[in-house]
Amino acid sequence: MNAEQGHLTGHDQAPALGVAQSRLASVGQRLLKEGISLLAQGDRTGAAQVLARARSERDTLLQAHALIESNDLGGSFRNIMGLDCTISSQDDIFGFFAGHASSTNPLRDYLADGWRTLSELMLLLEAVDQPLLHTPSVLEFASGHGRFTRHLVKALGPGRVTVSDVVPDAVHFATQTFGVQGLMSASVPEQVQWPQRYSLVFVLSLFSHLPRSTWARWLKVLWDAVEPGGLLVFTTHGVKAAAFDHVTLDEEGYFFAPSSESTAIDGQEYGTAFTSEPFVLARIEETVGTKSLVHQSLVHFWNHQDAYVLRKR
Template sequence: MTVISDGSHSLSLGVQLLEEGRALLERGDRTAAAQVLSRARDERDVVLAAHALIEDHELVGSYTNVMGLNCSISTEDDIFGFFKNHHSCRNPLRDYLADGWRTLSELMLLLEAVDQPLLHTPQVLEFASGHGRFTRHLVKAMGPGHVTVSDVVPSAVEFSRSTFGVEGFLSASTPEEVRWPRQYDLVFVLSLFSHLPRSTWARWLAALYGAVAPGGLLVFSTHGLKAARFDNVSLDQDGFFFAASSESNAIDVQEYGTTFTAPEFVRARIAETVGAHQLVHEAPVHFWNHQDAYVLRKPSL
């Protein structure tokens, strides 16, 4: 971060550019404001503030204009913070938004494999949805009336409801305490089981399967063997490992840490919880070339 001093106080380059961009907007000079704010957007300390001004004023360089979907990002979004602070990320805005688009394409491929196309799925629940990294892309594909979100963080649910126009409800720390408004044709759970301790892993599986409508699907992902090898993690004799650490700043690490599971562990929990025959598809390292995917189908009535 570059810091510029005027003799009385110091301002980072990002803050200076942000203030200049705001002043240009107040004067009605949208062209110059877009140029200045585009430079501010490259500075990590003001990236979201500059991004918000460009998006809100529909300036040249707006991601919304390029991608055709709502590109607003919450200041409380831990996943964006992960991208912004990661040493390998040169453009956190682009990488964050592209990651959600990639997830949509990977989910659509997975559903094609079990002959239930996403666009033929009436109601989707995105569980552990966060602040909308994936939600915005799901809404573009399906429309907000077909999407419901749920998260244990209240601000995440409210942000998605107000920003993307979806239905949303608050989850709970204990799976048995979640109150499902209805059942859904698809319950999509991306990277929750890659964070759960052993004490709640199978209980969440049972609870989420209960939210699936007859004939519908539960899709979830895990850190599998490739992820364990990449992070030099040794699984126990059951094929399980949990560490009390994660990218989230909003959830206790004892209930949301980092988890690795062998396929044998996952299949055993499925068998003892909902029945082995409900597992209709497995896709190793399917999401982000890093997480395994599992698809369960609930029998029709």
């Protein structure tokens, strides 16, 4: 090795390594770093522009989104929607949107989906003359990381909302982020203890995931959470969803597969279930009585989940 070669491989080695490492960093990571630097310098306009570009990269989407939202920068969803748009990195539903081929803007799709759910719930409650805004207390059961909760809080305020989920991080995130009351659920239905009864118990897409062994048991336990005169609203994967997924129901009108979008719950406990209308009506009759059913709307939520409304007389 001559002196020139020694100079190139020794003295210039650190700069060359730095260049190689920068090349390994993704576009999103470089933009994220630049945005953080601009924030530190007090350049909010520049940071907003750079972080908006980082937000369009899949690997830095949530990190950039969190910085934009927490610093209330231009282009934040909070400024557009008027609610807390913080999203947990552990949110399986957001992960579903982010990984779905049809979702070109996962943030927008995720947040808009929660707003759509709110409007569909309000329509359902209007049909039974119990407007959501006049509802004193709501339990959102199987609430996850707040896809719907944030919109419910905007409508009612945090004081009227309680969330419950079997995933501890989901309950913690919702209570800390949205200011609602939190209640841990359990894998065994009968182990859940209700601290009070609620005017509305809303159970979105839980019965569309339950195995046969706990389906009716959860219905009974959730019915116990409803105050006299109150409502239980729950949804199912009905025959339209079954046909779309090419699922054949058994003689009772039921099908279960031990898999779902959740990475936090065992598939045998929380998989994917499809039920016919007769199956659901039979479970209502044997568990809480058919007189409790005051309304049903097939293919109501998200254009593929059936909705059932029960009133405790």
